[in-house]
Amino acid sequence: xxxxxxxxxxxxxxxxxxxxxxxxxxxxxxxxxxxxxxxxxxxxxxxxxxxxxxxxxxxxxxxxxxxxxxxxxxxxxxxxxxxxxxxxxxxxxxxxxxxxxxxxxxxxxxxxxxxxxxxxxxxxxxxxxxxxxxxxxxxxxxxxxxxxxxxxxxxxxxxxxxxxxxxxxxxxxxxxxxxxxxxxxxxxxxxxxxxxxxxxxxxxxxxxxxxxxxxxxxxxxxxxxxxxxxxxxxxxxxxxxxxxxxxxxxxxxxxxxxxxxxxxxxxxxxxxxxxxxxxxxxxxxxxxxxxxxxxxxxxxxxxxxxxxxxxxxxxxxxxxxxxxxxxxxxxxxxxxxxxxxxxxxxxxxxxxxxxxx
Numbered sequence: 155x156x157x158x159x160x161x162x163x164x165x166x167x168x169x170x171x172x173x174x175x176x177x178x179x180x181x182x183x184x185x186x187x188x189x190x191x192x193x194x195x196x197x198x199x200x201x202x203x204x205x206x207x208x209x210x211x212x213x214x215x216x217x218x219x220x221x222x223x224x225x226x227x228x229x230x231x232x233x234x235x236x237x238x239x240x241x242x243x244x245x246x247x248x249x250x251x252x253x254x255x256x257x258x259x260x261x262x263x264x265x266x267x268x269x270x271x272x273x274x275x276x277x278x279x280x281x282x283x284x285x286x287x288x289x290x291x292x293x294x295x296x297x298x299x300x301x302x303x304x305x306x307x308x309x310x311x312x313x314x315x316x317x318x319x320x321x322x323x324x325x326x327x328x329x330x331x332x333x334x335x336x337x338x339x340x341x342x343x344x345x346x347x348x349x350x351x352x353x354x355x356x357x358x359x360x361x362x363x364x365x366x367x368x369x370x371x372x373x374x375x376x377x378x379x380x381x382x383x384x385x386x387x388x389x390x391x392x393x394x395x396x397x398x399x400x401x402x403x404x405x406x407x408x409x410x411x412x413x414x415x416x417x418x419x420x421x422x423x424x425x426x427x428x429x430x431x432x433x434x435x436x437x438x439x440x441x442x443x444x445x446x447x448x449x450x451x452x453x454x455x456x457x458x459x460x461x462x463x464x465x466x467x468x469x470x471x472x473x474x475x476x477x478x479x480x481x482x483x484x485x486x487x488x489x490x491x492x493x494x495x496x497x498x499x500x501x502x503x504x505x506x507x508x509x510x511x
Contacts, residue, residue, distance in 0.1 A: 169226070172374070173219045180215040184208050218377070225376040231483035232284045235392060237362060238485060239372065239379045248286045254329070257281050257288060258311045265308070265333050270509055272296070272309045273332065275322045276340030279436050279489060280313035284482025290491045292434075293338070295498035296505065303502075305509055313340065319413065320349035323420050336430040336508055338501060343438055343450055344400040346413045353399040361392040383485070393440055393487060401447050414457050421461040430508045433458050434497060437469040440487045442477045466500045468493070 167174070187208040191201050225240055233241035252260045265271050274280055274293040282291035289295075297309035312329050314321070322345075326337070347354060364372070364382075372379035383389050403409050424431055435454065441447065451469055458465045472480060472493065482488045489497075 166227075170223065173222055176215055177219050180212045184212040222375055222377045225380050229376075229380070230286070232486040232488070234278075234283065234482070234486040234488050235358070235362075235389070237389065237392075238383050239376045241485075243376075248288075250288075254312075256312055256314065261310055261329075261332060263331060268306050270300075270305060270307045270335050271333060272307060272336045272338060272505065273326070273329070273334035274309060274311045274313055274338045274340065275326050276313040277317050277322070277342060277345065278313075278315035279342055280311065280340035281315050282311075282494070283315055284486045284488035285491060285494060290494060292494040292497035292501065295495060296338070296501050299498060299502045300505065300509075303506070305506070307509075309338075310334070318347045318349050318352065319345045319416055319420075323416065324349075326420075330427070334429060336432065336505065337424060338505070339431060339433045341433055341435045341454065343404075343447070344396070346403045346409065347400065348409070348412075353403065354396045357392060357395045357399060361388055361395070389485065397438060397441060401450065404447075404450050404453060410453070417457055418461055421463060430511075431463045432466065432501065432504050432508060433463055434466040434501060435468060436489060436493070436497070437472055438487070439472075439477050439480045439489055439493075442473060442475070442480070446473065464504060466497075466504055468497060468500070471496060471500075 188205060191204045191208075194201070196204065226243065229240050230244060230247065231240065232244045249257055252258055254261060280293065282288055282293075285291050289298075291311070293309050293311045293313075297307055300307040300309075310332060312325055312332075314325060317325065319341075322339075344352075344354065368382060372382055403413075421431060435451065437446070446469070448469070451467060455465055455467070480489055480493050482490045
């Protein structure tokens with residue numbers, strides 16, 4: 155019992171030690187201060203004032219420490235941009251990676267006879283950012299549905315947060331030795347960005363900067379860090395700026411032509427290796443309640459159609475829903491479990507056809 159409890163207690167005592175010291179100090183000030191005031195020659199009015207002050211100080215420290223403990227150890231919501239300190243704790247609790255640095259089980263190079271192996275490539279959406287239990291991610295749900303339906307399948311997720319189409323192609327080529335029979339390719343509107351020269355990177359760098367005093371305070375307190383981002387407009391402005399930067403890339407004819415060629419070449423190489431392909435497009439949850447840039451869907455549908463690749467577009471199924479009901483959390487515009495469930499259901503029907511062909 156002690157062996158189980160002690161590591162957690164030890165971590166807490168070390169991690170929360172500044173606040174423990176602050177609580178003990180304020181309590182001692184309350185006790186000894188009250189005693190000194192009671193024994194002093196101050197008038198009754200002054201004694202009440204001083205006692206009220208030190209009691210208020212203690213209550214403030216106690217309440218603040220309770221909030222700090224809550225945001226450090228109990229608050230459990232993800233952050234899509236990685237700005238909030240609470241996001242670090244969320245990843246520690248819920249994200250486990252394998253030996254290849256993917257959020258999945260360990261991969262086996264050799265494939266058992268009769269097993270149909272599916273590789274999922276994509277970015278943070280396919281990786282499952284915002285999804286606490288990885289079993290509720292669309293790739294895991296797809297594997298479960300296929301196996302329950304009698305298809306012997308393995309679904310390996312080789313997606314990675316922050317990667318665009320260029321990076322996803324590099325990852326696939328590194329892991330194609332896993333001998334996939336079919337590729338599920340998750341597509342999002344920021345995938346057009348060049349991997350090493352994304353127009354979103356300067357926005358992230360600029361908007362993550364804060365005054366030194368704010369950085370210092372936020373570094374010491376999860377609670378104050380949360381309050382800063384909760385009441386600052388910077389977070390929402392960053393999300394909007396990133397989406398606008400992504401949309402503009404589809405209006406840049408040079409970049410669009412490069413992106414089209416990247417996709418065409420990749421599909422050609424997959425087909426040359428006899429790999430089947432299914433593309434699933436996730437909409438931007440944040441933009442659903444606004445004037446959605448459906449021209450991007452039209453562009454991408456044409457590119458994939460020209461390359462004879464089937465596309466599952468979730469926009470039509472989600473466009474009339476309340477975006478808040480689809481988000482992973484207030485600070486995370488990644489799709490939640492309900493969207494992943496929908497994606498797995500759509501994929502199941504399409505992948506089933508591909509396996510039977």
